[in-house]
Amino acid sequence: MVSYTYRCSVCGEFDRRAPMGGGGANAPCPTCDTKAKRVYRPPRIGRSPSDPRMRLIEDTKRSACEPQVVDSLPAAGRRSRGASARDPRLAALPRP
Template sequence: MPTYLFSCTVCGAFDLIRPMSESGAPAECPSCARPARRVLAAPALRSLPTGLRSALDAQHRSADLPDVVTSPPPRTGRVQRRVTDPRQLRLPRP
């Protein structure tokens, strides 16, 4: 369920967790029971998984200043061979 931010004129801001179907319903302050108005705020994206959050941050950073590659990456030293049939691994090597 989403968390909504409300503001009481006496006590200040507080959060309420309620279903989306009740997002427009009036709320009472939990401290003084006076009516409170809903405050529009940015969504809470902190609950995203770490990998997704870092990917979104990298995408945002590279939108204006993408990394420019000037040369190919260095070779790792070992060449990967593709084997389509596992029996080929048992063949003698030169």
């Protein structure tokens, strides 16, 4: 079931639930039974604030004008000293 929005010329907008693709161009107003026209809007897919994609977009926009001030590097952001620090055998290889 999908929610379709209609606009009654007397009462205003109302939503009506119908199967996907079942929302016709007109529907009777539940209050005054006047023929109401369907309001076409873009789908609200992925517009939830809990959606990780939306949080990433919002954080990116916010950091552009309000950069976060820190006094130390985050633990995950520290760079290692390269592959030789992880594997001692790599330190024994000849260097150019």
